[in-house]
Amino acid sequence: MAKKRNRDDELSKKESVRESLLDIFKDVEKGFTNQQSRSNEILDFWEAYNCELGDRQFYNGNSQTYIPIIRSAINARRTRFVNQIFPISGRHVEVVSAEQDIPHALVALIEHYIAASKLRTQLLPALLVNGDVEGQYTIYVDWDKVTRHVVTREIEPVEVGGMAMEEFGEVETISEEEVEDSGPAIQIIADSDFLVLPVTADSIDQALEHGGSVTVLRRWSKAMIRSKVKAGDITEEMGDALIEEMTAQVKEGAGRTNTAKELATAAGIKLGEGGKHALVYETWTKLEVDKNRRIVRAYFGGADRVLGCKLNPFWCDKVPVLSAPVEKAPGVFKGMSKIKPGVLDLQIAANDAINEGLDSATFALLPIVMTDPEKNPRAGSMILDLAAVWECDPNSTKFANFPPLWKEAFQIVANAKQEVFQALSVSPAMLPQQTGGKSKRNQAEVAVEQQVDLLSTADAVTNVEGEILTPLVQRMMALDHQFRDADMLVRSFGEMGLKATMQEIEPIQMGKRIALRWFGVEAARNAAQVQQQIAGLNVIRGIPPEQYPGYKLNIAPIIVQLVESTFGPRLAPLVFMDIREQQAADPEVENDMLEEGFEVMVHAQDDDGAHLRAHMGVAQSPARDTHIQRHQMQMQAKQMAQMQQQQGQPGAPGGGGQPGRPGQPQPGSQPAVPRQNKQAPGAIHPDQMARAGAPGMPRKF
Numbered sequence: 001m002a003k004k005r006n007r008d009d010e011l012s013k014k015e016s017v018r019e020s021l022l023d024i025f026k027d028v029e030k031g032f033t034n035q036q037s038r039s040n041e042i043l044d045f046w047e048a049y050n051c052e053l054g055d056r057q058f059y060n061g062n063s064q065t066y067i068p069i070i071r072s073a074i075n076a077r078r079t080r081f082v083n084q085i086f087p088i089s090g091r092h093v094e095v096v097s098a099e100q101d102i103p104h105a106l107v108a109l110i111e112h113y114i115a116a117s118k119l120r121t122q123l124l125p126a127l128l129v130n131g132d133v134e135g136q137y138t139i140y141v142d143w144d145k146v147t148r149h150v151v152t153r154e155i156e157p158v159e160v161g162g163m164a165m166e167e168f169g170e171v172e173t174i175s176e177e178e179v180e181d182s183g184p185a186i187q188i189i190a191d192s193d194f195l196v197l198p199v200t201a202d203s204i205d206q207a208l209e210h211g212g213s214v215t216v217l218r219r220w221s222k223a224m225i226r227s228k229v230k231a232g233d234i235t236e237e238m239g240d241a242l243i244e245e246m247t248a249q250v251k252e253g254a255g256r257t258n259t260a261k262e263l264a265t266a267a268g269i270k271l272g273e274g275g276k277h278a279l280v281y282e283t284w285t286k287l288e289v290d291k292n293r294r295i296v297r298a299y300f301g302g303a304d305r306v307l308g309c310k311l312n313p314f315w316c317d318k319v320p321v322l323s324a325p326v327e328k329a330p331g332v333f334k335g336m337s338k339i340k341p342g343v344l345d346l347q348i349a350a351n352d353a354i355n356e357g358l359d360s361a362t363f364a365l366l367p368i369v370m371t372d373p374e375k376n377p378r379a380g381s382m383i384l385d386l387a388a389v390w391e392c393d394p395n396s397t398k399f400a401n402f403p404p405l406w407k408e409a410f411q412i413v414a415n416a417k418q419e420v421f422q423a424l425s426v427s428p429a430m431l432p433q434q435t436g437g438k439s440k441r442n443q444a445e446v447a448v449e450q451q452v453d454l455l456s457t458a459d460a461v462t463n464v465e466g467e468i469l470t471p472l473v474q475r476m477m478a479l480d481h482q483f484r485d486a487d488m489l490v491r492s493f494g495e496m497g498l499k500a501t502m503q504e505i506e507p508i509q510m511g512k513r514i515a516l517r518w519f520g521v522e523a524a525r526n527a528a529q530v531q532q533q534i535a536g537l538n539v540i541r542g543i544p545p546e547q548y549p550g551y552k553l554n555i556a557p558i559i560v561q562l563v564e565s566t567f568g569p570r571l572a573p574l575v576f577m578d579i580r581e582q583q584a585a586d587p588e589v590e591n592d593m594l595e596e597g598f599e600v601m602v603h604a605q606d607d608d609g610a611h612l613r614a615h616m617g618v619a620q621s622p623a624r625d626t627h628i629q630r631h632q633m634q635m636q637a638k639q640m641a642q643m644q645q646q647q648g649q650p651g652a653p654g655g656g657g658q659p660g661r662p663g664q665p666q667p668g669s670q671p672a673v674p675r676q677n678k679q680a681p682g683a684i685h686p687d688q689m690a691r692a693g694a695p696g697m698p699r700k701f
Helices: 015-033 036-051 070-087 103-116 119-134 203-211 220-231 235-250 257-264 343-364 405-423 443-483 520-524 527-541 556-575 588-593 608-615 624-648 686-692
Strands: 094-096 134-158 165-190 193-196 213-220 268-270 273-287 291-302 306-311 321-325 370-373 397-400 488-491 502-507 514-518
Touching: 015 036, 015 193, 015 213, 015 273, 015 291, 015 306, 036 070, 036 119, 036 343, 070 119, 070 291, 070 343, 070 405, 070 443, 094 103, 103 119, 103 165, 103 443, 119 134, 119 165, 119 443, 134 443, 193 203, 193 321, 203 213, 203 273, 220 235, 235 273, 235 306, 273 502, 321 443, 343 405, 443 514, 502 527, 527 556, 588 608, 608 624
Parallel strands: none
Antiparallel strands: 094 514, 134 165, 134 321, 193 213, 213 273, 268 273, 273 291, 291 306, 370 397, 488 502
16 A cells, blocks of 8 residues: 655656656746736736726816726725625524534534634725726635733732742732644635636636636745745745745846846746846646645746655635636636726726816916007906906907817716726616616616616625635635634633623534535625525424425524524524533532622523522622522522423413414415505515516506
8 A cells, every 4th residue: 555645745856857847847937927917917906996097098177086986886895795795694604414403513613713813894895996997706714823922810829838838828920831823814816816727617626627727826925935944835946946046136237127037937037126036937737746746836936947846734724815706708728807898998088088177277267358459559458357457448358268178078977987887896786777768767667677677686696605615714724624723712602601701612523514605795685585595494383294205394594594593603503502502510519600700691591499598698788689589580490381281281371373372473475466465564665676576567646
């Protein structure tokens, strides 16, 4: 049996591996050269988003104004998409498990990583802008670790001879400990720094399987090179050679750019505004290793310099790059920018029009004085001023106005803005629709606009959810399984005292019984679905058991999902509690918490009598008195429930119910054609069904 290859073994020293890598790197260099025209176009698109006048403007006058049409449209798309992906309920991840129970600890862990990586505030808004400008969503997922030395102040008893003597009092001590913060690190990759070969591949896995490669261009400083050498990612020999070359290179000719040389290679030593840096290829490909094709990560530093090559360091054996086009084009991996198809031309035309209009407005605001110099020999004394006196023939002097061309210029800008907004699918409610043709639209037209707005938004964010966010949360779980080898504390959802606010999460046991997917998009548009589920649940609950022989009705999973979808993951465990998690607490532990002033809740399985006797020994306080009162109320509730069970009272107390079924609530109505009949309490109004996520015909009054 062949010896199992260690993932930390350096492979670049093998001659066969080195030759294969050099051939791959030649193709990579050629690939970056071939996509240079795309990179240049993307630079123009970024100039348009950043409102920078470029050399493509035809008009060159005094005014240098830029109308931020593209920037406003992309920012509107970003705001709308982010709010759709991250719903108000705070539920972002759905766990599909082979078991009936929902692994709340795993959900809390992934939600913790989502918050810690600043996915909502920083990463996803920037990624959405990148996608619209460049046409491609690309992120790099890795594991990051940061260590800190935290100092705390503690109170300890006085020690005499190495023994703690509490009777001598307490002293304050200063202690220091090393704390490690670790978690997934997500990086947005620019399109010009990313290459997939062959370019006709449909996915990264397909490209690697057919002999291709995935490359990310890195810019390393000397400190980063030393860090990579220390981590073992590149060999010490090649790292020292790269640093020596950076140190020895002089700045002669730094202000001049050799375009042909820049296009020929993207690796080597470069001089930028931030100082010297090395451009390094990080390439992922499949090579023959020990008679098996394995995914490897290799670094190339230019001039036939292989810095290092190792097997894929990630246990999941997947490339840490997640990439998807904004709009898939057949036969090519990368997508097209949203700005490319005519949008940039409209922006340039709007800039030229506004600058011409502003220059003409300068002349339009100044009067034109026409006079006959023969009849007005003192024309030089005709000065515009307050209460000025002109000694001239008034019949030979006339005033004229420059044509107000700026009005036509602003109309051109408005038309260009409308076309850009329509091309980028910016909120249809902002645009006049063809249904009415007038400024004030009726209710039916507004309903159509809202439905189109919802459908276009859902289509765009579903692409990000399925191609980027769902693989991202799955990769987070895989990285946690590999790199976290100790229990950690994450914020759990529950009441103080009823559940610990910090819950220990053991290292995840990877397997096929748990699957993760991003649920934010569905949670934001499932209001109508929840209403349909409630109505269906009421109907199912009203069917007698004798009508489905051989089956057993268990509505607990339905209620759990309904409650979590309606109230969110933070409130749902408190609304619909799992009695199996309500373990009886030790009264002595509760006494310690009461003495510290914590509000402690009671448990359904507590022995209330024993707890009351134990709590009587605690000094009186508001927390202690409230807790005792809750135990007394719980004892009374248990006694009343026991008496009702003994008396055999059917149904629930209170009026209301179905005919012939006392105590049973009336089944909720199914969503149907809008009628004036009364629906179930809390039902969505028919006019709001489209915005809640259900397609429906608009109504017109």
